[in-house]
Amino acid sequence: MSRPVRTRFAPSPTGYMHIGGMRTALFNWLWARHCGGTFILRIDDTDQQRNMDEALGPILRAFRWLGLNWDEGPEVGGDYGPYYQSQRGDLYQAAVDKLLAEGKAFKDFDPPELVKADREAAEAEKRNYLNVRRSLDLSAAEVADLEAQGAPYVIRFLVDRTASIAITDHVRGDVQWECAQMPDPVIMRSNGSPLYNFATVVDDIQLEISHVIRAEEHLANTAVQALIYQALGAELPEFAHIPFVAAPGTTKKLSKRDVGKYRNNPQFRKLFDLADTTLPRLGLEVSDALNPVMVSFYEEIGFLPEAILNALARLGWSYDDKTENMPLDFIVENFTLDRVVKASAGFDPDKLLAFQEHWVAQRPLEERVDRCLPYLQRVGWIGETASNEERGYVQRLLVALADRIKVFSDIVGYDEYFVADDALTYDEKALEKRVRKSEVAVTLLRGFRDQLATTESFVAADLDALLHQFVESQGAKIGDIIHALRLAVTGKPAGPGMFDCLELLGRDRCLNRIDLLLAKVN
RNA sequence: GGCCCCAUCGUCUAGAGGCCUAGGACAGCGGAUUUUCAGUCCGCGAACUGGGGUUCGAAUCCCCAUGGGGUCACCA
Numbered sequence: 001m002s003r004p005v006r007t008r009f010a011p012s013p014t015g016y017m018h019i020g021g022m023r024t025a026l027f028n029w030l031w032a033r034h035c036g037g038t039f040i041l042r043i044d045d046t047d048q049q050r051n052m053d054e055a056l057g058p059i060l061r062a063f064r065w066l067g068l069n070w071d072e073g074p075e076v077g078g079d080y081g082p083y084y085q086s087q088r089g090d091l092y093q094a095a096v097d098k099l100l101a102e103g104k105a106f107k108d109f110d111p112p113e114l115v116k117a118d119r120e121a122a123e124a125e126k127r128n129y130l131n132v133r134r135s136l137d138l139s140a141a142e143v144a145d146l147e148a149q150g151a152p153y154v155i156r157f158l159v160d161r162t163a164s165i166a167i168t169d170h171v172r173g174d175v176q177w178e179c180a181q182m183p184d185p186v187i188m189r190s191n192g193s194p195l196y197n198f199a200t201v202v203d204d205i206q207l208e209i210s211h212v213i214r215a216e217e218h219l220a221n222t223a224v225q226a227l228i229y230q231a232l233g234a235e236l237p238e239f240a241h242i243p244f245v246a247a248p249g250t251t252k253k254l255s256k257r258d259v260g261k262y263r264n265n266p267q268f269r270k271l272f273d274l275a276d277t278t279l280p281r282l283g284l285e286v287s288d289a290l291n292p293v294m295v296s297f298y299e300e301i302g303f304l305p306e307a308i309l310n311a312l313a314r315l316g317w318s319y320d321d322k323t324e325n326m327p328l329d330f331i332v333e334n335f336t337l338d339r340v341v342k343a344s345a346g347f348d349p350d351k352l353l354a355f356q357e358h359w360v361a362q363r364p365l366e367e368r369v370d371r372c373l374p375y376l377q378r379v380g381w382i383g384e385t386a387s388n389e390e391r392g393y394v395q396r397l398l399v400a401l402a403d404r405i406k407v408f409s410d411i412v413g414y415d416e417y418f419v420a421d422d423a424l425t426y427d428e429k430a431l432e433k434r435v436r437k438s439e440v441a442v443t444l445l446r447g448f449r450d451q452l453a454t455t456e457s458f459v460a461a462d463l464d465a466l467l468h469q470f471v472e473s474q475g476a477k478i479g480d481i482i483h484a485l486r487l488a489v490t491g492k493p494a495g496p497g498m499f500d501c502l503e504l505l506g507r508d509r510c511l512n513r514i515d516l517l518l519a520k521v522n
Numbered sequence: 523g524g525c526c527c528c529a530u531c532g533u534c535u536a537g538a539g540g541c542c543u544a545g546g547a548c549a550g551c552g553g554a555u556u557u558u559c560a561g562u563c564c565g566c567g568a569a570c571u572g573g574g575g576u577u578c579g580a581a582u583c584c585c586c587a588u589g590g591g592g593u594c595a596c597c598a
Contacts, residue, residue, distance in 0.1 A: 012598050044598060112596070119595095128524045129594080154596055172527070181524065189596040196598050220526060220593040241527085244592075249533070251590055267533075267549090314534065314547090321536035322546045341535075343528050344591065351534060351548045357561095404560045430558095467557095482557040494559035 005037025006210045010044045010200065013055035016289040016296065017062035019347065020215070020245035020254045023312040027242055028213045029068045030313070030335040040207060041073030043084045044200070046193050062295040066305045067328070072207075080207045085199050088206075092194040095202045095232060096155055096187065104231045105187060107153040108135045109146055131156065131183045156184040157198070157228060165226050169219075170211075170240035170337040177223040185224050201225050205234045212237045213337075215244040216344070217253065240337050243316045246346040254347055259291050268292060271349045274301060278409045282378055292349070302371065302408030304363070307356035315345040325358050357406055369395050372411040381418035393504075400496040400504055416490040417504065421512045430493035434483040435521055441484035442521060444476055448485065449514045458507050460499035467499075488517040 009025040011017070032039035041063070043056065060074060072078025082088060099105035108131075110118075115131065122129035135153070138146070146153070159182045166176035187198035194202070204212060219241045229236050245254045248267035252258075262268040271292035278301060279285055290297050298308055306327065313331050314324070317340050326334075360368070372394060376382045382390040397417050398405065405411060416424060435441055451470050455462070467485075471478050482498055489510050490501055502510055 010598085014598090046598080115596090123523090126523060175526070177525070183594085186596050191596080193596085195596070200598085215592095216527065217592055218598095221598095223526090243528080246591085251528085253592075311534095316534090318535055320546090324534090324547050345535090346533060348533055348548070354548055361561095402561070406560090478557060486558070492559090496559085498557060 003208070003210050005032055005035035006040060006208055007032045007037065007213055008040040008042050008204070008207060008209050010042040010203075011059050012044045013052060013059065015055045015058055016256070016294050017059045018254075018256055019293055019295055019298075019312070022062060022066070022295050022308075023245050023315055024213070024215050024242065025063070025068065026066075026309065026312050027240075027317070027335075027340070028211075029070075030332055031211060031213060031240075031337065032071075033332045034335045037210070038071045039069075040078070040080075040209070041070040041083065042203060042207065043074060043086075044196065045084055045086045046196065046199055058289065058296055062299070065295070065299050066309055085194075085203065088199075088203065089192075089194075091206055092188070092199055092202055093192075095198075096194075099157065099187075099231055100155070102231075103158070105155050105157050106133075106136055106184075107143060107147075108133075108156045108184075108186070109138070109143075109151055109153045110134055111152075128181050129183060130181065133184070152190040154186045154190050155188040157187045157224070157231070159184050159224070159227060163227075165223050165230075167222060167226055167236065167239050170238060171243075171340045171342055172216075172219065172241055175219065175222075179223075179227070182223065187228075197221055197224055198228060201228045201232070201234075204237060205229070205232060209237050211240060211337075213240040213242060216241045217244055240340065242340050243342060243344045245315055246344045248347050248349055250346060251344050253344070254293060256288070256293055259288070259293055262292070267349055270353065271297075274407070278412065281412050282375065282409065300409075302375065302410070303352075303356055304359045306359040306362075307352065310355045310359065311348075311352040314351075315347065316341050325355065353406060357403070360406065361403065365395060365398060368398055368405070368408070371408040372398065372405070375409050375412050376418070379412050381412075381415070396504055400500040402496070404496070414495075416492060416495075421509055421516060424491045424513060424516070426487065426491040426517075427493050430483070431487055434487055434493070435517065438480075438484065440476065440480050442518070444471070444474060444481040445484050445488060445514060446518060447474065448481060449511060449518070452502075452507065452514070453511055458503060460497070460503045463499045463502050485514075488514045 007028040009021075009028050011021065011025075029039045031037070041060075045052070056074065063070065070076060072080060073083045077083075096105060100107075110132070118132050119129050135143075159179050161180050161182070163179045164176055165179060166174060168174050185197055186195055188194050203209075222239060222241070226236060246252055247254045247258065247262060248265055250265075263272050272286075275286050275292060275297065279290070282300070284290060284300060290300065295308070309328055309331070310326055313326065313335075317335065319326065319331075319334050319339070363371075369391065373382070373386050373391070376394065377384060377386070382394070386394070397414070401414065448467065448470050451466055452463075455466050457463075467481070468478065471481060483493065486495065486498055486501070487493065489505055495501060496504075505513075
């Protein structure tokens with residue numbers, strides 16, 4: 001039990017990185033880093049024949065974005081490579097040959113249709129399905145004959161149905177199974193490619209994986225895998241079956257297949273709303289690869305890696321009874337398997353947003369500017385290379401916006417600070433209430449417009465004083481005009497402090513916009 | 523259905539027999555600040571699935587029930 005810690009995450013190249021899978025990867029990464037061990041990325045592509053760059057790109061990108069580096073795997077290589085299952089055929093073949101030679105596996109010549117019929121028959125009789133070992137009755141000569149004829153066959157691992165198998169799991173404790181009802185799993189297809197349950201064991205042995213940390217949904221697979229370890233004469237790794245990530249507010253596994261349903265999930269709503277309003281502005285749209293179940297969504301929409309990492313780490317793991325906000329290095333230092341809970345953990349968008357707010361608040365202004373600029377460039381509100389002037393303006397805007405920017409793409413919702421005066425859009429409802437139905441407001445606005453035109457200083461504090469003096473001289477209250485003023489210069493009923501808005505926009509734009517509104521209501 | 527796993531506030535969790543009239547965080551609600559929104563501050567409501575045991579004592583241990591979930595491929 002004292003071998004070096006080596007953990008792995010073995011994604012299938014699907015073209016996207018699932019948030020639940022990312023959490024599993026994170027736990028593997030954390031354990032390796034906590035122990036000063038090695039974290040490996042292995043690509044489980046035994047069943048894949050698509051474009052590898054396209055399929056793997058988003059996955060590696062997610063790891064890079066979150067800063068989860070891998071010590072061995074694609075692009076970085078390593079002493080145990082290759083790290084693509086599709087390139088490790090020799091290993092699987094050798095293992096199969098060994099099992100075959102020792103009588104621990106057999107060639108099954110039953111055609112797929114027959115196997116299927118067996119299964120359906122069992123089902124019809126409400127009997128538990130067990131594969132029928134017809135091929136086991138074949139003599140050596142018959143087998144040789146069939147092979148000579150080129151008859152297709154799969155290779156099955158021969159389960160000892162009198163045995164039982166047990167593991168000690170770091171989160172589940174002791175778990176055991178009786179093998180009596182266990183079908184002999186196919187370990188190699190008729191085309192010679194290995195199946196997951198087999199390949200993963202062969203790989204984990206060869207890669208000297210010390211801890212297999214994976215989601216609970218793999219617990220059932222573990223029985224046959226453990227049997228294969230034994231048959232191959234290998235020591236079992238340590239297992240830790242962590243709870244799976246559930247859909248918000250449910251105990252059902254978060255699944256890419258249910259993305260459509262999640263739209264109606266009240267707790268998921270916020271994220272989908274964010275996706276629906278912001279993605280299109282960025283020239284993107286919700287898709288199978290880009291939605292709140294996928295890591296790329298959070299990157300595109302402008303979440304901070306710290307927030308995602310913090311939220312993911314807290315899904316099924318805790319440090320103590322009060323610590324919530326934790327930077328990665330703290331988590332690495334304190335992450336242990338014994339503090340992983342057993343019950344499934346529902347992904348909580350609200351909590352994620354809260355982590356995001358916390359970590360954004362920690363970032364220096366300069367960095368927040370840097371993170372917002374790309375979005376503004378994407379929508380064309382500032383130049384491809386931001387001028388110092390533009391940068392300064394965005395910086396002042398961010399100061400005024402303060403905590404209102406939750407995710408960095410939120411900045412594209414503040415078009416009023418960038419569009420031409422005559423392109424400003426107005427909140428109709430507020431306009432009706434605050435301007436059209438309020439003669440006082442219009443009158444005051446007209447009067448204050450002249451004050452703004454002639455006042456010397458156009459900085460927030462002075463404008464504040466100016467307006468207060470003005471309303472006092474008119475025998476009015478600030479509330480009588482301020483909403484109309486806000487509508488006039490920003491078109492919106494809410495936003496940063498009024499005087500910050502005025503200063504930010506500057507005299508010309510303010511006057512121009514007030515005139516435009518006044519003309520509009522007359 | 524077989525096998526396996528799980529069960530504390532709405533959610534994420536703390537809790538490893540007395541520290542629990544069950545703690546924290548998020549969300550919710552109320553109040554304060556304020557020109558709006560966001561924020562901030564203060565406060566409130568909110569949970570041990572049920573039943574049997576074991577024990578002086580159980581959220582914590584055991585059993586049963588109930589409920590929820592996962593998995594049963596020539597997918598990973």
